[in-house]
Amino acid sequence: MSLLQSVRTEGSLRRPAFxxxxxIMTALVGEFVLTSAIKGVLEESAAFPVWLPQFGTIGQTIVYYSRAxxxxxxxxxxxxxxxxxxxxGQYSATQTDD
Structure with missing residues (x-):
């Protein structure tokens, strides 16, 4: 039985897979947003995005977001x-090969 099939049939595997x-999606989107914000700050014409909450100065905000x-x-x-x-591992240990 494949891992994908076992995730479909077993509810206890869905939560960790989800x-x-x-x-991973949070990390990818966060990396994109942080990179875009840093590029915006480094360009003189653009500023830090208004919709992104700020903590202190722009440098402190970037440090907090990168740490998170x-x-x-x-x-x-x-x-x-x-x-x-x-x-x-628990799921495969309890399964029997019938």
Missing amino acids: AVVLL LNFVQLILIPLALMWLAYAY
Whole structure:
């Protein structure tokens, strides 16, 4: 049985799989937004996006956002992947090959 088929049939694998996908999408979108904001600040004609909340100066804001993005990329995604691996290991250990 493939991993995708087991995710479709087993509810306990859906939550960690959804968490992994959500965190990866958050990291990708956050990286794009942060890069666009930094490019906008470095160009003299553009400013920091108004719709993005600011914390102190623009430099402090960029540092806070990059730290949050690093936390997602370096801590939360590996934890979610370990959760998915644990759930899949439990699922495959309880399955019988009939």
